[in-house]
Amino acid sequence: MACAPRIVIVGVWHGGMHVALRLKRLLRPGEATVTVVDAHAYMTYQPLLAEAAAGSLEPRHVVVPLRQALPWAQIITRQVLSLDHAQRTVYLRSTEGSPSPLRYDRLVWAPGSVSRLLPVPGxxxxxxxxxxxxxxxxxxxxxxxxxxxxxxxxxxxxxxxxxxxxxxxxxxxxxxxxxxxxxxxxxxxxxxxxxxxxxxxxxxxxxxxxxxxxxxxxxxxxxxxxxxxxxxxxxxxxxxxxxxxxxxxxxxxxxxxxxxxxxxxGVAPSPLNRRTDLPLDERGRVRTTAFLSVVDTEDAWAVGDCAAVPDLAAGQGELCPPSAQHAVRQARVTARNVVASLRSGEPVAYRHASVxxxxxxxxxxxxxxxxxxxxxxxxxxxxxxxxxxxxxxxxxxxxxxxxxxxxxxxFPREIVSLASLEHTHDDFASAADQARPPEP
Ligand SMILES: Cc1cc2nc3c(=O)[nH]c(=O)nc-3n(C[C@H](O)[C@H](O)[C@H](O)COP(=O)(O)OP(=O)(O)OC[C@H]3O[C@@H](n4cnc5c(N)ncnc54)[C@H](O)[C@@H]3O)c2cc1C
Incomplete structure (x- = not known):
């Protein structure tokens, strides 16, 4: 019996998480397997970060553990090093040294963005x-x-x-x-x-x-x-x-x-985009069609901040701005189109007018x-x-x-600084120094 096709999702925060959740609803039993790969074991709900920083929310409550949210998927907590889509292979950082390959049949690319730094001294x-x-x-x-x-x-x-x-x-x-x-x-x-x-x-x-x-x-x-x-x-x-x-x-x-x-x-698309063979625009975003499939490429879709997605609701030539609102909605359309590709169905175009x-x-x-x-x-x-x-x-x-x-x-806010958590070994190291026998 032929193996079920493997769908690999790279990056599982806003975009990737919602692709996985929607795939769960759309896939028939045994139709495909879903593997999610992320450097983190949890998704961060970024729009609530400011409240977590200010102590209105417990920081753990604005993150969603992947193993709890996606128990039916294969979860790989590793950094992705590069992608060779021509060979349908993602390369992951391994503890053994050389990058370990992960093969797939369909790819959803969602590694997001990083802070956009300028060359300001200091x-x-x-x-x-x-x-x-x-x-x-x-x-x-x-x-x-x-x-x-x-x-x-x-x-x-x-x-x-x-x-x-x-x-x-x-x-x-x-x-x-x-x-x-x-x-x-x-x-x-x-x-x-x-x-x-x-x-x-x-x-x-x-x-x-x-x-x-x-x-x-x-x-x-x-x-x-x-x-x-x-x-x-x-x-x-x-x-x-x-x-x-x-x-x-x-x-x-x-x-x-x-x-x-x-x-x-501001943000810049994930630098990981440049370690792939996917087509990029001048700002380093993966170019997609209105169906969220990667331009001139089979079996690959890209969503969220890493991608240059046509914004049909905004007009000809416009691209979606980087936002969770777009990433989540693009994810739902992507899941539908990935499933359509498995069933030789028709894809649907992404169109979302901001609410x-x-x-x-x-x-x-x-x-x-x-x-x-x-x-x-x-x-x-x-x-x-x-x-x-x-x-x-x-x-x-x-x-x-x-x-x-x-x-x-x-109750009033907690106003304690737990900065010592960022240096957990300091006290122990200093106790070890004290306990060391004096030099003869
Ligand atoms: C503080 C803050 C507040 C925001 N508030 C709003 C808001 O109110 N409304 C709104 O619409 N948008 C908001 N945004 C923007 C929104 O969060 C982003 O647009 C959205 O997260 C993009 O989703 P994404 O899936 O493309 O990328 P991300 O959510 O960034 O996910 C990318 C994922 O890829 C993983 N990844 C990256 N590189 C690798 C690698 N090499 N190996 C393995 N995994 C990797 C990351 O670990 C991450 O899990 C806010 C952003 C911030 C920072």
Whole structure:
């Protein structure tokens, strides 16, 4: 009896996860096997990262373990090194040294994107990204740790640097992270009698003349005004020139010291794209047709941030912007087309007109535009929570998130920094030093 064809999905966060979930619904028993490959053993629900960083959500609750969500699939937790689609082979990092091959019959490519860095001196050494749960936890520890450092120092210069937080990039990720963390730091500051809350400086640096390009002009202005009313220094049309040591230099002529620098100035397609034989566009995205199949290639589809997918709803020549909203919807169409290819059926084209955007700007504050209706303040914040709750791909996680939000109504936030978790061996190593017999 012939083996069932093997479908391999590379990258299992927003795009890949939803391809796998939809395949489960569409495939007949024994029709094909599904193997998912990801460097992580879990999917991260990125739109809730800002709340995880701010302590409104337990970080573990914004990740979905792959083995729990996809128990029927073969799960491989390994880094993908390269792809030879002509040979229908993905090469995985192996512990033995040479890359181990994984063969397939159909491929879904979804390795996403990475932070888009610019050659700014000092940025690589001193900047933090904001794409992963580890970065969210680190940033929370960093902000709370800086409050501790400011409270402990007698140097006015050191205190000012500790209490200065700079975010570069005014898209969703940057604005939400800054707004949520500033809210948390404001709450935390009430527990530090040594610190004047007005001494904190939160600065948002954006090269364009507006923030949140994803929403209309009016809502973008509203958000900038709201942030300014909260004491955040929003600098539009401004670029970061350098970040050497703790010295921040901006192209508006100002310079100051800041211990915390967060870079959220856009994303670039996964560099893994360049280690494949798939056709790429000038920005390094995999080129797809409107059916999400890879251009001029059989048996391969690409979804999400890694791909240049025609946006039929936006018009001729337009491409889908990188967003979870598109990745998830592209995933569902891809699963359908992969199954159609197994049954010699007709593929369907991907067409999705954005339903809108929602952003959380701290507790009870938000900005949203849903089907042309603009919401502000509490209704927007509520829409943000309801929408993302409905999109979390696990009932278990949805319940845990609701439990976190409910508990937050009755108890103040946790304001403890667990930065020591990032250096777990230090205490043990120092105890081992003490226990060492003196040199003769
Ligand atoms: C903080 C933040 C907030 C956001 N908020 C919103 C929002 O509110 N609304 C919205 O629509 N979008 C939002 N986005 C954007 C959205 O999260 C992305 O567009 C979406 O995640 C893209 O999905 P994807 O499947 O293409 O890639 P990803 O979700 O990035 O998944 C890529 C997967 O590939 C894996 N991978 C990559 N390289 C390898 C390799 N070499 N080997 C093995 N595995 C690999 C990664 O581990 C990851 O699991 C936000 C993004 C961030 C960072």
């Amino acid at each position: 940025l690589a050494e001193h900047g933090n990204g904001f794409k992963t749960v580890a970065e969210a936890i680190h940033l929370r520890n960093q902000v709370l740790g800086r409050l501790d450092a400011a409270a402990a120092t007698s140097s006015a210069e050191r205190r000012a640097a500790a209490l200065t937080f700079v975010f570069v990039g005014g898209g969703f990720a940057g604005v939400e992270a800054l707004a949520e963390l500033q809210d948390m730091a404001h709450d935390a500051c009430a527990r530090y009698p040594e610190l004047d809350p007005r001494a904190q400086r939160w600065i948002l640096v954006e090269a364009a003349d507006r923030i949140l390009p994803e929403v209309g002009q009016q809502l973008s202005r509203y958000t900038a005004d709201l942030l300014r009313r909260r004491g955040i220094d929003v600098r539009l049309g401004t670029r970061l020139l350098s970040a050497e040591g703790v010295r921040i230099r901006l192209d508006d002529g100002t310079e100051f010291d800041a211990d915390t620098l967060v870079w959220t100035a 809108g955007t929602v952003a959380s700007l701290g507790l009870y504050q938000g900005a949203a535009e849903i089907r042309g209706v603009r919401l502000r303040g509490f209704p927007a914040w509520f829409a943000h929570r309801s929408y993302h709750l409905s999109q979390l791909p696990s009932a278990n996680r949805r319940l845990r998130v609701v439990a976190d939000w409910t508990l937050a109504l009755f």
